[in-house]
Each structure stands twice: as structure tokens, then as C-alpha cells.
Amino acid sequence: MFLGAQNLDWCEVRLENVAEFVAWLRRPPQLRDGTVPILPSVEHHCTESTVNRKLSALSAFYQHAARHGVDLGELLRAWQPAGGRGSGWKPFLHHISKGKPQARRAIVLSAQSKLPRVLSAAEVQTILDACDHLRDRFLFAVLFDTGMRIGEALGLRHEDIAAAESQITVQRRVNDNGARSKSCAPRTVPVSAELVRLYADYLHLEYDDLDSDYVFVNLWGRPHGHPLTYTAVYDLVKRLRRRTGIDFDPHWYRHTAATRMLRDGVPIEVVSKLLGHADITTTTAVYGHLSAEDARKALEEAGWFTGREVRL
Numbered sequence: 001m002f003l004g005a006q007n008l009d010w011c012e013v014r015l016e017n018v019a020e021f022v023a024w025l026r027r028p029p030q031l032r033d034g035t036v037p038i039l040p041s042v043e044h045h046c047t048e049s050t051v052n053r054k055l056s057a058l059s060a061f062y063q064h065a066a067r068h069g070v071d072l073g074e075l076l077r078a079w080q081p082a083g084g085r086g087s088g089w090k091p092f093l094h095h096i097s098k099g100k101p102q103a104r105r106a107i108v109l110s111a112q113s114k115l116p117r118v119l120s121a122a123e124v125q126t127i128l129d130a131c132d133h134l135r136d137r138f139l140f141a142v143l144f145d146t147g148m149r150i151g152e153a154l155g156l157r158h159e160d161i162a163a164a165e166s167q168i169t170v171q172r173r174v175n176d177n178g179a180r181s182k183s184c185a186p187r188t189v190p191v192s193a194e195l196v197r198l199y200a201d202y203l204h205l206e207y208d209d210l211d212s213d214y215v216f217v218n219l220w221g222r223p224h225g226h227p228l229t230y231t232a233v234y235d236l237v238k239r240l241r242r243r244t245g246i247d248f249d250p251h252w253y254r255h256t257a258a259t260r261m262l263r264d265g266v267p268i269e270v271v272s273k274l275l276g277h278a279d280i281t282t283t284t285a286v287y288g289h290l291s292a293e294d295a296r297k298a299l300e301e302a303g304w305f306t307g308r309e310v311r312l
Contacts (some may be wrong), residue, residue: 013075167191
């Protein structure tokens with residue numbers, strides 16, 4: 001649509017056209033023809049993150065075209081893809097100018113990192129109490145108690161739950177329901193006695209003598225006994241949203257668990273290990289969002305504001 005409005009062929013695009021494309025994306029669709037001036041107060045149609053994703057895809061497309069012999073002029077010589085790292089594409093006779101670096105411009109919007117959404121204790125309880133079945137309650141209880149990803153929960157086998165030791169082992173496997181674990185290395189997560197009791201109730205009252213290795217399976221839908229899928233979980237989430245009025249996502253439980261651990265004083269390196277992060281910097285980047293109130297509470301509990309040797 002953008003190229004058609006500009007009367008441009010895709011292989012004729014230059015750096016200034018990419019910049020114009022960014023401005024075009026930010027306009028509301030009904031104002032993209034440029035005939036009506038846009039006031040600064042008008043909200044942008046696409047967020048910074050959305051624009052950057054589209055630019056990354058566009059950059060990849062043009063790099064692919066260049067590798068297959070399409071003449072793109074100076075576009076890829078002038079355009080530095082977002083992230084600051086050069087592409088794998090090199091122009092013909094690139095070796096001649098190796099010692100003469102060329103100026104390249106990055107077109108990328110500064111995107112403000114959004115803090116992960118965290119559920120309050122009251123919201124967690126409301127959602128748990130709104131579940132009609134023990135299976136569903138146990139699923140959300142697992143997410144809350146362990147902070148594991150929804151894909152990791154859907155891939156759980158009964159052998160992963162050590163009830164006597166009150167712990168769950170998260171392992172990466174090929175699952176029949178397409179559930180995935182991002183972490184390559186297995187990890188063991190301690191769980192509460194409450195969660196173990198809920199698991200026992202679920203097995204006794206609902207799972208019964210069903211023959212399946214998977215913990216979370218279809219008990220009322222079809223195909224009966226097959227492992228629960230992402231689609232089934234998100235259908236359940238939609239029903240619970242309507243029932244509770246809480247607009248939540250399963251991944252919020254992971255954010256909630258991590259934030260709760262950190263606020264309760266669990267060292268960040270321990271939280272990182274429990275979440276299955278390969279690098280502690282990931283944990284710091286995502287969950288280093290304690291509020292000013294959290295900081296004040298920690299300082300007060302440490303006696304920072306009272307009993308000082310120095311009088312101000």
C-alpha cells in the first residue's frame with residue numbers, strides 16, 4: 001500500500017523512503033494519504049516496538065533479495081539494521097573498500113520498555129476460585145507457585161512431580177501437544193505442600209484411572225485423554241476473563257511469581273535459576289522493576305531511616 005501510494009517499485013526504495021515508511025506507519029490508517037495535516041496530539045497508530053519489528057522484517061527481506069542478485073543500489077550500504085550489527089550481506093567488490101568504512105544510518109525508534117504486568121494476590125485468588133475444575137485450578141496454581149512458562153506446564157509428565165520431595169522438574173522434550181520449553185537444561189523447582197495436595201486431589205477426583213503420561217489432559221473435551229493444548233488453555237482464559245472481569249494472560253503468572261519472590265527477599269540469582277534463565281542479566285532486565293515503595297519498604301526494614309549514628 002505504501003509503495004503503491006508513492007508510485008515506487010520495491011527494488012527502487014532508498015533510505016529516505018524507509019524513513020517515510022516509518023512516518024506512514026505511525027499515521028492513523030484513514031490519514032495515510034497525506035491530504036490532511038495531523039496534529040501532534042493525535043495518537044500514533046503503531047507503537048515504537050511494532051514499527052521496529054516491521055523494520056527488522058523489511059531489512060531481512062532486502063538482505064535476502066540482495067543475496068539473490070537483486071540490485072538495490074545504495075540502500076543496504078546506507079541502511080544499518082536496528083540493533084547496530086551489520087548484516088551478512090556484502091556488495092560486489094566489497095573487498096576493495098575494506099579499509100574504507102562507509103557511513104551507515106540506523107532507522108530505529110526508541111521504544112520504552114514496558115514493565116511486565118503483575119497480578120495482585122486478590123486477582124490470583126479470584127481466578128483460582130473461578131475455576132470449575134480441579135485440573136484448571138491446579139494449572140494456574142502451578143504457574144503461580146513455580147513461575148514456569150505455560151509451555152513448560154503443558155509438557156509436564158507425572159514423573160516430573162516428586163510429591164514426597166515437594167518439587168517439580170522441568171524438562172525439555174518433544175510433546176504431542178506442541179508445548180515447548182525454552183530452557184535447554186532441566187531444572188528442579190521447589191513447590192508448596194498446598195500445591196502437592198491440590199495435585200493429589202486432582203488425580204483422585206478428576207484424573208482417576210486415565211492412562212496418560214501427561215499431567216494436563218482433555219477430560220471433558222475431545223480427543224479425550226490427549227494432552228491439553230495452547231488453544232484449549234487460551235479458550236479457558238477467555239472464559240475466566242469474562243467470569244472474573246480480570247484481563248489476564250497465562251504469562252502474567254510468571255511475572256507475578258518472579259516479582260513476588262524478589263519482593264520477599266529471594267536473591268535474584270536464585271530467582272533466575274528457578275525461572276530457567278540462561279543468564280542472570282535476562283532476569284535483571286525483565287524483573288528489575290521494584291517500585292519506589294518497594295525500595296522504601298526494604299530500607300525501612302533494614303533500619304536505614306532510624307537509629308542512625310549520623311544526625312542530619
